[in-house]
């Protein structure tokens with residue numbers, strides 16, 4: 001039988017969440033219009049809405065807050081953060097930003113122009129927004145298998161080199177300001193990219209002088225998958241793997257809210273002296289001085305410490321295996337999930353879970369609402385509601401995948417919490433034919449999933 005590593009932490013401070021009764025939860029989700037985004041955090045016992053900014057900091061990080069140097073310029077915590085990024089990620093220059101999208105904004109403003117194309121291994125919402133806001137067109141070059149939830153592959157986030165070559169042939173290398181290579185791929189469910197793929201992408205791009213910028217938001221999770229799945233890496237440290245990964249990139253954008261083990265923060269890194277000079281000019285306008293970029297000194301200290309802690313093998317092993325534990329438990333009970341389980345969460349296949357509902361009856365939205373009622377666990381719809389409508393025809397986009405995302409915050413929950421989550425889902429699965437669908441009663445025109453309201457249909 002597979003075993004899972006025990007928590008590599010001891011608990012020094014505890015947070016006491018409210019534990020509502022079932023009746024109270026029924027009222028709470030009704031008041032929220034059956035939308036988990038509209039629930040109060042205080043009404044959720046286990047909050048799996050996102051792994052972004054929900055990390056638990058260590059005692060050393062909290063101690064780091066106390067040595068925050070809040071000077072406007074030249075803060076010692078910035079120097080610490082800068083040195084840490086250089087040491088652990090290997091880039092030449094670093095520009096701090098308030099979070100990941102701040103770095104994306106600066107990079108896209110500098111490199112994307114109307115008529116250019118940015119290839120990427122699946123899009124991420126804010127990344128793509130900034131590329132397109134600056135006139136570029138995003139092109140998905142991830143392998144086809146990434147779009148199929150039933151295919152189990154060790155490195156389902158890889159770039160398809162033929163797709164990348166085809167784009168270069170079609171538009172010309174001079175129209176491609178950079179390749180955006182995400183590790184791991186969030187929207188594919190946290191799927192990793194192999195070292196071999198990164199090496200091959202680098203050699204293809206080098207032929208045409210196209211830079212590679214990594215979205216390194218979940219790079220430590222990716223490094224763990226390389227260590228445990230790719231030949232030749234079992235005896236390398238996470239730090240060694242990170243340095244090799246980034247030796248195939250020219251820069252990176254980072255959201256510290258994920259693998260930085262902090263609640264806020266980010267940076268842009270680059271090896272290009274010219275990009276660095278111009279990024280330092282721009283950061284002043286959007287974020288702040290190049291020695292804080294929208295972060296407090298104390299936040300930069302915690303971020304520097306978080307980057308180091310995240311590379312400890314026991315930490316990342318437990319993090320990824322805890323997510324796998326939840327997935328394995330659900331799978332053993334016959335609950336339909338997206339395979340393979342990625343680095344940061346488990347995705348339920350809502351159409352297979354609620355086969356009696358049509359897609360118009362919003363199976364993923366329904367499942368997320370009922371999971372909350374069943375167990376006080378908050379999850380997120382990623383299906384037709386999130387996909388929105390076609391701008392021209394007004395028709396609903398009908399994504400192939402209707403998923404409910406259970407994203408696990410880092411160092412926050414124990415295996416017992418995963419058991420409660422799994423038991424709630426398994427219980428619901430046994431009684432699933434009684435669950436009625438939902439319909440919109442309020443539909444906002446943009447990003448409707450955040451504020452939409454529903455009722456039982």
Ligand SMILES: *Cc1c(COP(=O)(O)O)cnc(C)c1O
Nearest residue numbers: 099100101124186215217255257
């Ligand atoms: C969260 C995220 C971002 C954006 O980072 P923020 O800190 O939320 O601005 C970019 N890319 C990926 C893959 C992410 O998950």
